[in-house]
Amino acid sequence: MKLTIGHLYPDLLNLYGDRGNIQCFRKRLAWRGMEAEVVPFFSGDTIDFTELDLVLLGGGSDREQELVCGYLKEIRQSLKEYVENDGVLLAVCGGYQLLGNYYKTDKKLIEGLEILDIYTEWEPERLVSNLILNSPLVKTPIAGFENHGGRTYIGNYTPLGKVAFGYGNTGKTGYEGVVYKNVIATYLHGPLLPKNPEVCDWLLERALKRKYGEEQKLMPLSDELEYRANEYIVNRYNDRKYVWKEKIKKHT
Numbered sequence: 310m311k312l313t314i315g316h317l318y319p320d321l322l323n324l325y326g327d328r329g330n331i332q333c334f335r336k337r338l339a340w341r342g343m344e345a346e347v348v349p350f351f352s353g354d355t356i357d358f359t360e361l362d363l364v365l366l367g368g369g370s371d372r373e374q375e376l377v378c379g380y381l382k383e384i385r386q387s388l389k390e391y392v393e394n395d396g397v398l399l400a401v402c403g404g405y406q407l408l409g410n411y412y413k414t415d416k417k418l419i420e421g422l423e424i425l426d427i428y429t430e431w432e433p434e435r436l437v438s439n440l441i442l443n444s445p446l447v448k449t450p451i452a453g454f455e456n457h458g459g460r461t462y463i464g465n466y467t468p469l470g471k472v473a474f475g476y477g478n479t480g481k482t483g484y485e486g487v488v489y490k491n492v493i494a495t496y497l498h499g500p501l502l503p504k505n506p507e508v509c510d511w512l513l514e515r516a517l518k519r520k521y522g523e524e525q526k527l528m529p530l531s532d533e534l535e536y537r538a539n540e541y542i543v544n545r546y547n548d549r550k551y552v553w554k555e556k557i558k559k560h561t
């Protein structure tokens with residue numbers, strides 16, 4: 310089995326090593342004897358989303374986001390169709406904001422792709438923190454790092470998780486990110502997936518199911534180091550302790 314991964318605009322959207330998410334997809338497929346083809350698309354390239362099984366839209370500064378916005382408008386309709394047809398998409402920070410209706414900064418209004426009916430507004434105080442979430446998608450708390458001036462208002466969409474530590478979408482609602490169909494949109498940089506392998510597998514399983522047509526249960530991996538790192542960071546920021554050994558037992 311093989312998945313084709315589209316990496317959108319690595320030249321402009323690659324803050325804090327978002328590219329590591331691609332490596333994680335590739336490795337976790339390889340460890341299970343599956344192949345990954347990674348296709349980077351640079352600004353101005355034509356993209357055929359019908360050829361793709363997984364898409365990463367990373368984060369960028371306000372300036373880069375504005376540049377990307379122009380290119381994205383050209384592919385808007387096909388990206389929207391991809392999402393509505395259950396295409397798997399991970400959008401991080403700037404990429405998350407771009408999926409919405411607009412991002413209003415102190416200087417201008419950056420038009421969004423209107424793929425999600427959400428919007429983002431800038432405030433002077435940046436939300437910079439380690440971030441821990443409890444998400445119904447996975448058993449282990451999701452850990453990462455956030456750094457954004459924008460506050461994202463998600464209306465009635467399902468959030469990715471409830472903030473246990475950090476700011477999240479607005480710093481006020483107690484929720485972070487959005488899950489819509491097979492899209493995860495989030496402020497978590499870091500990169501997200503190597504730190505949170507269960508999230509990576511959630512995306513991979515959906516991409517495999519969409520491509521190969523049946524429920525895909527991925528072979529469990531031990532992920533001992535990942536769980537140890539997760540336990541360390543969660544316990545550092547969260548009063549509620551949990552035992553990583555229990556998680557490992559479930560996976561072996």
Ligand code: GLN
Binds near residue numbers: 368369402456457458
């Ligand atoms: N430019 C956006 C903001 O500051 C996103 C930044 C990012 O991707 N880290 O809100």
